[in-house]
Amino acid sequence: MNNLFKALNDPTRRQILDLLRGGDLNAGEIAERFDMTKPSISHHLDLLRQAGLVEATKQGQFINYALNTTVLDDLLVWLMSFQKTDTPTSAKTPDQTH
Amino acid sequence: MNNLFKALNDPTRRQILDLLRGGDLNAGEIAERFDMTKPSISHHLDLLRQAGLVEATKQGQFINYALNTTVLDDLLVWLMSFQKTDTPTSAKTPDQTH
DNA sequence: TAATCATTTAGACAACTATCTAATTAAAAA
DNA sequence: TTTTTAATTAGATAGTTGTCTAAATGATTA
Numbered sequence: 001m002n003n004l005f006k007a008l009n010d011p012t013r014r015q016i017l018d019l020l021r022g023g024d025l026n027a028g029e030i031a032e033r034f035d036m037t038k039p040s041i042s043h044h045l046d047l048l049r050q051a052g053l054v055e056a057t058k059q060g061q062f063i064n065y066a067l068n069t070t071v072l073d074d075l076l077v078w079l080m081s082f083q084k085t086d087t088p089t090s091a092k093t094p095d096q097t098h
Numbered sequence: 099m100n101n102l103f104k105a106l107n108d109p110t111r112r113q114i115l116d117l118l119r120g121g122d123l124n125a126g127e128i129a130e131r132f133d134m135t136k137p138s139i140s141h142h143l144d145l146l147r148q149a150g151l152v153e154a155t156k157q158g159q160f161i162n163y164a165l166n167t168t169v170l171d172d173l174l175v176w177l178m179s180f181q182k183t184d185t186p187t188s189a190k191t192p193d194q195t196h
Numbered sequence: 197t198a199a200t201c202a203t204t205t206a207g208a209c210a211a212c213t214a215t216c217t218a219a220t221t222a223a224a225a226a
Numbered sequence: 227t228t229t230t231t232a233a234t235t236a237g238a239t240a241g242t243t244g245t246c247t248a249a250a251t252g253a254t255t256a
Contacts, residue, residue, distance in 0.1 A: 002109065009107040010244080011100065021180070027203055040245055042204055061202055061253045069180040076181070079174050082119070082167040108214080125233055138215055140234055159223045159232050198256085205250070213242070220235070226228080 001078075004071060007051035012036065013044050017053060020067040027063050099176075102169060105149035110134065111142050115151060118165040125161050 007013055016030060031041040045065060048054045052071040057064045105111055114128060129139040143163060146152045150169040155162045 005103070005107040005112075006243095009103040012244090014103075017180075028201095031203095036244095037246065038203070039205080039247085043244075046204085063203065067180075072177055072180055076174075076177050079170055079177065082115075082165075082170055083174070110214090126231095129233095134214095135216065136233070137217085137235080141214075144234090161233065200253100200255070202253085203251085206248085208246085208248105210245090211243080213240100215240085216238085218236085218238105221233085223230100223232080225230070 001074060003047075003051040004053070004075060007047050007053055010044070010047075012041075013048055016041075016044060016048060017067065020054065020065060024064050024066045026059075027065065030065065099172060101149040102151070102173060105145050105151055108142065108145075110139075111146055114139075114142060114146060115165065118152065118163060122162050122164045124157075125163065128163060 012034065015034070019025065019030065019033060027038070027042060027045060030045070031038045034041060045054065045056070049056055053068060055066045055068050057066070110132065113132070117123065117128065117131060125136070125140060125143060128143070129136045132139060143152065143154070147154055151166060153164045153166050155164070
């Protein structure tokens, strides 16, 4: 889970994930959309790959990047468990409807 | 959202959040549970506070820390939007039931 | 084969982070 | 009022991170 949080802790990497929702892209196409050098984007893609958030597949000269959201499941479960756990404070809030 | 990801990107801070699910604790009680100096924990609490994940209220000599999970809502929404967005790849997977 | 193109790897550097010890602040107790 | 207690702030330091340029790799095209 550490790699996952690390990967998400950067605006560029989160933008890349959002970008890939529109469909797969190769490294160059991703880099084009950022005001940053290709090696920097390559590094971000590497961290996303390490976290399992993207899958890289070589296609000839190009490297295709695809979103993999299954890794987010654990995080989602952890987050939702917080929603369930009602804080003692929430009991203080009176019903505002009458 | 940047502060939020930053705050979550540390195992100690995530443990503190998990700890506070059992109820409020003051800084000393939190520090006791970690193999780390009080100033270090104090720093972690500060980052959690900056992210809005905990609320600090002074009670005499002590400072009480309480979980605030409302900040996680945005993150939860962002995450769930990935679950909905079916990747083109998933269509490839044939029905395995027959 | 030589040149070009897509991408990564290597190496450097400034900025940021986690941790520590020492000093400070502020409240409570003696 | 002096001392103790709870917690933070300040300052130092080692390690990590994001970014760059230059070099390397590997595939395609001329």
